[in-house]
Amino acid sequence: MTVGGLDSLLEDCTQCGLCREVCIVERLGAHSITSFLLGEDNYSSWLCSSCWRCQEVCPQGVDIHAIMVEKRREEDPPVAHEANLRRVLESGYALPIGKGINELRAIHGLDAVQLVPEKWVEILLRAQAGQELGG
Amino acid sequence: MAYTYYPGCSQEVSTKAYNLSTWAVAGALGLELVELDDWNCCGTSPSYSLRSLSTFALNARNLGLAERHSPGCDLVTICNGCFGIMDKTNRRLAEDAELRERVGEALAVIDLEYRGSVRVRHLLEVLVNDLGQETIQEKVTHPLEGLQVAPYLGCAFSRPSGIDDAEFPTALGDLLSWIGADVVDYPLRASCCGGILMMSDKKEVALKLVHNLLADAVRRGASCLATACPLCHLNVEAYQGQVNARFGTDFSLPVLFFTQLLGVSLGLGREELGLGTELVSAAALLAPHMT
Numbered sequence: 001m002t003v004g005g006l007d008s009l010l011e012d013c014t015q016c017g018l019c020r021e022v023c024i025v026e027r028l029g030a031h032s033i034t035s036f037l038l039g040e041d042n043y044s045s046w047l048c049s050s051c052w053r054c055q056e057v058c059p060q061g062v063d064i065h066a067i068m069v070e071k072r073r074e075e076d077p078p079v080a081h082e083a084n085l086r087r088v089l090e091s092g093y094a095l096p097i098g099k100g101i102n103e104l105r106a107i108h109g110l111d112a113v114q115l116v117p118e119k120w121v122e123i124l125l126r127a128q129a130g131q132e133l134g135g
Numbered sequence: 136m137a138y139t140y141y142p143g144c145s146q147e148v149s150t151k152a153y154n155l156s157t158w159a160v161a162g163a164l165g166l167e168l169v170e171l172d173d174w175n176c177c178g179t180s181p182s183y184s185l186r187s188l189s190t191f192a193l194n195a196r197n198l199g200l201a202e203r204h205s206p207g208c209d210l211v212t213i214c215n216g217c218f219g220i221m222d223k224t225n226r227r228l229a230e231d232a233e234l235r236e237r238v239g240e241a242l243a244v245i246d247l248e249y250r251g252s253v254r255v256r257h258l259l260e261v262l263v264n265d266l267g268q269e270t271i272q273e274k275v276t277h278p279l280e281g282l283q284v285a286p287y288l289g290c291a292f293s294r295p296s297g298i299d300d301a302e303f304p305t306a307l308g309d310l311l312s313w314i315g316a317d318v319v320d321y322p323l324r325a326s327c328c329g330g331i332l333m334m335s336d337k338k339e340v341a342l343k344l345v346h347n348l349l350a351d352a353v354r355r356g357a358s359c360l361a362t363a364c365p366l367c368h369l370n371v372e373a374y375q376g377q378v379n380a381r382f383g384t385d386f387s388l389p390v391l392f393f394t395q396l397l398g399v400s401l402g403l404g405r406e407e408l409g410l411g412t413e414l415v416s417a418a419a420l421l422a423p424h425m426t
Contacts, residue, residue, distance in 0.1 A: 024327050028343045047337050049344070050180050051327035052294035056301045065295075072184040078335035081181035088182050089189065092175040095148040108155060108407075111170070113147070124192055124241050 006070045012060040013037055019054035019064060033068040045071035046078055138261065139201045139210045139253075140168035143217040144176050145365035152409025153365055156394035157213055157258060159407040163398070164266060164274060168211065171201055177217040181331050191234060192241045194224035199242055199249035209254045211261055213394070215364035216330075219291035221255040259363045259393060260298050263306045268313050276402040277424050278315025284396065285321040285357035286311055287348065289328050289367035301325070307363060307393055314400035319357045323348055328370040345370050346378045349386045358420055359389040361396055368392060372414050389417035399424050 020026050020034035025047055034054055035043035048068045055064045077085075088094050102112040146154035161168045174197050178190035198221065201210045212218045228235050229251055242248055262271065286307035293304040304325055308318045328348065329341025348371055352360055362368040372390035379386055390413065398408040399421055405411055410421065 024344060025340055028340055030337075030340050044337070046335065047332065047340060049290075049327045049330045049332050049341070051290040051330070052301075053290075053327075056294055069184045069187065077181065077185060078337065080334045080336075081185070081331065084179055084334075085182040085185050088176050088178055088193070089186075092193075093144045093147075094176045094179045094182075095144040097144075097147050101147060110158070124196060124245055 006067065009063055009067045009070065010037075013062045014060060015039065016059065018057050018059065022053045022057050024051060024053065025049060033064060033071060036071060037062075037064070037067070044075060046075060046081075136265070137167040137169055137205065137208050138256075139205045139208045140170045141174055141197060141201075141210055141212045141217065141221075142170065143212060143214040143365070145214060145369075150365040150368060150392075152412045153213055153368070153392045153394060155407060155409040156392055156398050156403075159403050160394045160398045160401065163401045163403060164262070164271065166261070166266065169205060169208070171197060171210070172204060173200065177214075177220045179331075180216055180220065181335075183220060188234075188237060190220065191224050191227060192238050194221050195228065195238045195242055195249045196245070196247060197221065198224065198253045198255075199247040201253045202249055203247070206252070209256045209261070211256050211258050213258045213363070214366070215257070215289055215291035216366055218255065218257045219296065222296050225251065225253070225255055257292060257296075257298065257363070259292070259306050259310065262397075263310055268309075271310070271397075272313055275314050275400045277400050277426070279311075279396060279400050279424055280315050280317075282316045282396075282420070282424065283319055283356050283358040284311050284316045284361050285319040285352040285355065285359070286324050286393075287321065287352070287360045287362050287367060287371065288324050289362070289364050290325065290330070292363060293325055307361060310393065311361060311396065314397055316396065316400075319352070319355045321352060321355060321357070323351050328367040330366055330370070333370050333374065341370065342374060342378055342381055345374050346382050346384065349375065349378060349388055350384070353386065353388060357388070359391055359417060361391055361393045363393050375415060387415055389413060389415045389420055391417055402426065 015038055023034045025032045030047050031043040032047040033045050045068050084094055142154050175193055178193045183190040288304050288307050293299040294301050299306050302325055311318045327344055329344040332341035375386045395408045
């Protein structure tokens with residue numbers, strides 16, 4: 001996805017360590033993407049909580065979030081996240097809406113929502129040929 | 136001025152009270168919301184890590200529908216997660232021609248296009264900046280005097296969107312003070328709730344983060360937390376029992392959506408604000424403020 005991949009994303013990093021100083025996960029004794037940036041092997045990019053704090057303080061403007069995303073693809077994702085992705089791709093919703101929803105919405109005076117997305121998700125995603133859909 | 140409203144999945148399922156109270160508050164304040172017809176999920180943050188292109192396409196579909204049905208209207212969401220990823224989609228599409236082309240091809244299959252004209256916003260920021268203090272205060276009939284509220288915004292409201300200070304966002308505290316609440320000084324207001332870690336095998340880290348959020352709020356005298364994101368809300372509310380079991384604490388802190396607190400100050404009723412559905416009851420806390 002990212003032009004030039006990981007190497008180009010890492011180009012401006014001077015390993016100053018400020019990112020790890022502000023990382024809430026590191027502060028709790030766990031190791032995530034900022035440990036990777038500082039050259040360590042013991043980390044999991046799936047431990048990143050995506051709080052964007054490291055990116056906010058980076059004096060070099062490194063896109064640490066993009067690096068984290070790239071690294072995540074090298075690791076097996078947690079089972080729950082794979083299941084989540086499957087739901088999104090199959091139904092269009094992370095939390096698929098149950099059949100009783102429109103009765104409940106009527107009680108609260110809300111308009112009905114469309115339940116079945118008429119296969120558009122499948123169509124939309126099938127239209128995107130390429131490695132991301134194949135994987 | 137009308138806004139296109141994007142509730143997001145959580146608001147239909149796990150945090151209906153946020154959706155309900157949003158509609159109720161918008162009605163009372165004269166804020167015109169039009170729900171985006173046939174919206175789909177924003178893709179969620181873990182899915183973005185696994186399939187960025189699909190996530191951009193899913194979000195571009197929502198943005199394209201908004202552009203088609205309500206041209207010129209801002210798209211308003213109430214979830215930090217949806218907000219962050221829709222905002223990111225907008226930015227990436229604006230700066231990356233190749234991505235624009237690939238997403239455009241996908242949208243074309245469903246006879247849709249997105250020209251990039253929709254501005255993505257968070258309801259809290261809309262209330263604070265578009266309506267403003269005077270308009271809101273005029274409608275307050277039940278100021279929340281004496282209610283000690285810790286304003287908890289979490290990450291994606293202000294990072295990396297830039298709509299508020301990244302580390303010390305003020306929007307939520309400002310709004311709460313306008314409606315009469317005693318706003319607790321809460322330095323962890325933009326600290327992370329653990330987000331998706333709570334739903335994975337990395338839960339231990341998330342439990343510690345939630346423990347710290349609760350401990351600091353209680354230490355500073357908060358009698359409840361106000362939130363502006365369904366994921367933050369779920370983590371700091373639903374996991375209090377597990378935090379207590381893990382750390383030997385005794386937290387029982389009500390957590391309310393900022394729209395619920397705003398609604399109470401506007402004199403709205405329990406049912407229309409989804410009150411009574413919280414996991415840690417706020418009934419006793421709010422009783423003095425409700426007629």
